[in-house]
Amino acid sequence: MKRQPQTFREHFGAGKLTTIPSKSVFVNCPFDDDFETLFDAIVFASTCCGFVPRSALESGTVAESRMERIARAVFSSKYSIHDLSRCRGEGNENLARFNMPLELGIAMGRRMATPRKKDKHDWLVLVREGHQYAKYISDLGGFDPKIHDGTTENLIRTVVAWLATRPEAIPLATPRKVINAFEVFRKKKAELVSEWGREVPWADLVLAARKTVPRLG
Amino acid sequence: MNSVFISYFPKTRKQAEALAWELERLGVSTWLPGRQVSVEAALESQMLDAMKEARVVVFLVGPQISASDWVQREYRAALERFWLDEDKILMPVLIGNADQPAFLRHPPSIKVDGRRADWARVAKEIAKILNEGVPAKKSRAAIKEQTDRLDLIEKQAYALRASEVPKIV
Numbered sequence: 001m002k003r004q005p006q007t008f009r010e011h012f013g014a015g016k017l018t019t020i021p022s023k024s025v026f027v028n029c030p031f032d033d034d035f036e037t038l039f040d041a042i043v044f045a046s047t048c049c050g051f052v053p054r055s056a057l058e059s060g061t062v063a064e065s066r067m068e069r070i071a072r073a074v075f076s077s078k079y080s081i082h083d084l085s086r087c088r089g090e091g092n093e094n095l096a097r098f099n100m101p102l103e104l105g106i107a108m109g110r111r112m113a114t115p116r117k118k119d120k121h122d123w124l125v126l127v128r129e130g131h132q133y134a135k136y137i138s139d140l141g142g143f144d145p146k147i148h149d150g151t152t153e154n155l156i157r158t159v160v161a162w163l164a165t166r167p168e169a170i171p172l173a174t175p176r177k178v179i180n181a182f183e184v185f186r187k188k189k190a191e192l193v194s195e196w197g198r199e200v201p202w203a204d205l206v207l208a209a210r211k212t213v214p215r216l217g
Numbered sequence: 218m219n220s221v222f223i224s225y226f227p228k229t230r231k232q233a234e235a236l237a238w239e240l241e242r243l244g245v246s247t248w249l250p251g252r253q254v255s256v257e258a259a260l261e262s263q264m265l266d267a268m269k270e271a272r273v274v275v276f277l278v279g280p281q282i283s284a285s286d287w288v289q290r291e292y293r294a295a296l297e298r299f300w301l302d303e304d305k306i307l308m309p310v311l312i313g314n315a316d317q318p319a320f321l322r323h324p325p326s327i328k329v330d331g332r333r334a335d336w337a338r339v340a341k342e343i344a345k346i347l348n349e350g351v352p353a354k355k356s357r358a359a360i361k362e363q364t365d366r367l368d369l370i371e372k373q374a375y376a377l378r379a380s381e382v383p384k385i386v
Contacts, residue, residue, distance in 0.1 A: 019373055023366070050366040052373050117283060144286070157297070165292040169319045170366045171359035174300050203378035210370045217360040 021119070022168045024077035025051040028103040030086045037186070041152040042081055042159055044185045047209040048178045049163035050170030051079065058202035071106055078119065079166060080107045081159060083126040084145070124162045126155070153179050173214040185212040220347055221247045222271035224291040229279040229312060232331055236277065236310070239340035245347060250291070261290065268294045273306045273347060276321060279331075280313040296320055306351055310339055323356040 025046045029039045046053045054073040056066060074080060082104045104125065111121035125145040146162070148155045157175045164172060172178070188208040192200045221240055225233035237247040248267040251260060268274065274295045284292065299305050309317050309326040317326055327342055329335035 020369075023369065047370060050363070050370070052370050058377065161293045161297050164296055165289060165318070165320050167316075167319045170363050171320075171323055171356070172363070176300070201378060203374045206374040206377070207371065210367055210374065213363075213367060215360075216356075216363050 019052055019054070019076055021076050021078045023051055024054050024079070025163065026054045026074050026077040026080040026103075026107070028080060028100055028107075029083040030100070031057065035083075035086070037152055038083070038150070038155055040186060040189060041155045041182060042083070043205065044182050044209045044212070045156045045159040045178060046081070046163060047206065048172050048181075048213050049160060049166075050168070050172070051163060053206060053209070055202060070103055074103065074106045074121075075110055078121060078168070079163070080104075080121065080123045081126065081162075082107070082123060085126070085128040085150075118167075122166065124159070126158065152182060156182060171216060173216060177214040181212050181214045185209055188212060220245050220272050221343060222267050222274045222295075223247055223249050223277060224274060224288060224295070225249070225277040226279050226282050226288055227285065228282055229277045232279075232312060232336070233277050235333060235336040236275070236339055239336045240343060243340055243344045245340070245344055250287075264291065265294055268298050271305070273308055273343060274298075275343065276307070276309045276318060278309060278311050278315040278318060280315040282315075284318065292318060292320060306346060308343065308346065308351075322362075323359040325351065 027039070027042050027046065029035060029042060031039065043053045043055075054077050056070045056073065058069075058073065080103075082100055084100050084104070086100065104123065107121055107123050111123075114120045126148055127145045129147055129149050146158050148158050156179050160172070160175045160178060163169055185208060188211070189200070189205065192204055192208060196204075223233050223237055233249055237249055240247050248271065250264050250267075268291070276292075276295075295305075295307055299307055307321055307324055309321045309324065311317060311326055311328050312331040327339055329339055
């Protein structure tokens with residue numbers, strides 16, 4: 001029988017598209033409109049520190065479950081950033097979103113599954129001021145989540161201060177310069193949105209961030 | 218007011234104390250964080266105050282040791298203080314073949330073997346820096362490192378973009 005043609009695509013982080021885990025950071029944050037600016041701030045700050053931002057969004061609408069995509073991205077990133085701000089009751093039904101803690105759990109599993117200390121996964125957990133995380137994920141108590149006030153400026157400072165002290169970080173401009181450049185990145189993203197609507201390819205977003213990084217010298 | 222904050226790994230505490238002793242002999246005040254977990258919150262607050270006051274922050278780095286959570290907090294605090302006050306001097310002191318922490322990769326560093334006699338020399342160098350400062354120079358190595366990494370990010374992003382076009386096999 002003649003073999004049927006199949007469509008396939010290689011996934012970022014696999015095969016010849018393999019990334020370098022020690023220079024990749026998985027971003028685990030809400031994707032909705034309310035959080036969009038903060039999400040962009042984390043992506044941009046990560047790029048400025050010399051890391052390839054990874055996300056569940058990066059492989060678009062391929063025939064692979066979301067959980068598989070997330071697990072693959074986490075397992076090919078040495079670092080991850082998790083914002084748990086949305087883990088609280090919302091809407092008429094007062095439901096909380098638990099994707100973020102679930103993905104943090106995958107990151108923790110990756111750390112425990114890595115034998116060599118220098119390759120172990122490392123993460124930054126972010127929560128909003130006044131957040132009650134300790135009441136519903138008390139196991140996180142010892143992990144020192146970082147508190148932010150919901151502004152991009154504060155969030156960029158927090159992310160840069162953490163990533164810039166990782167062993168694989170590159171020298172970077174001051175956070176003030178990163179914050180100033182972020183507005184330029186947002187304009188570039190707006191241009192991408194006007195072309196692509198809500199389906200901006202992840203690669204294009206990363207390229208826009210990379211082209212906006214404030215240069216040394 | 219403490220002129221020099223000494224950040225150290227638990228295994229380099231003795232060397233940190235030796236350096237502090239030599240600095241005090243030269244009339245330079247120092248601050249070494251304690252390590253009592255039971256008072257960690259108070260210790261962190263004291264650490265942040267001392268970091269703010271110090272003119273020089275010394276990072277004593279031993280060979281083949283990963284920075285503990287506490288030391289990483291000191292790294293972050295030092296970097297955040299430096300961003301607010303660029304006159305603050307961050308000075309790595311590398312013992313043996315220790316790797317320079319990434320965020321300190323390009324400032325000048327002091328290398329020592331870790332012998333007792335080394336600390337008098339290091340103390341003198343730090344006292345000199347306190348008096349004269351570190352000559353500011355643009356680091357070409359830092360610029361090259363940033364350029365190379367951004368090229369890598371670009372390459373990876375283009376690879377991802379290429380992968381978004383489905384192929385027929």
